[in-house]
Amino acid sequence: MSAESVNDPSESQVNRLVSFLGEGVVLLPCEKGMKGPRGNAWPKTTIEKMRDPNYIRRLERSGGIAVLTGEPSNGLCSIDIDDDEMIEPFLVCNPVLRQTLCSRGRRGCNF
Numbered sequence: 001m002s003a004e005s006v007n008d009p010s011e012s013q014v015n016r017l018v019s020f021l022g023e024g025v026v027l028l029p030c031e032k033g034m035k036g037p038r039g040n041a042w043p044k045t046t047i048e049k050m051r052d053p054n055y056i057r058r059l060e061r062s063g064g065i066a067v068l069t070g071e072p073s074n075g076l077c078s079i080d081i082d083d084d085e086m087i088e089p090f091l092v093c094n095p096v097l098r099q100t101l102c103s104r105g106r107r108g109c110n111f
Helices: 013-021 047-051 053-061 084-093 095-099
Strands: 026-030 064-068
Touching: 013 026, 013 053, 013 064, 026 047, 026 053, 047 053, 084 095
Parallel strands: none
Antiparallel strands: 026 064
């Protein structure tokens, strides 16, 4: 993804996430400021939901978007580091992850 498309307000948030994470990713609506998805139906959510325009509109209107990892998202995995001081030592041991998507929260990050 180019820097221009990251800042392009005409491109939807869902499309940007799919371009980063791959066509097989399953996204889930969540409340703003919360890490987890809304409701309890998310374990049964499949890639088929991502083909439903109504579901995509719901994602776009939600306060936040969570990513379903594991088998439903083609084996996508996440590494959560909760301590800012541990990020660089982790990357020294795993330099290939310098090239992967990294999101940051109040502290630490998620690869």
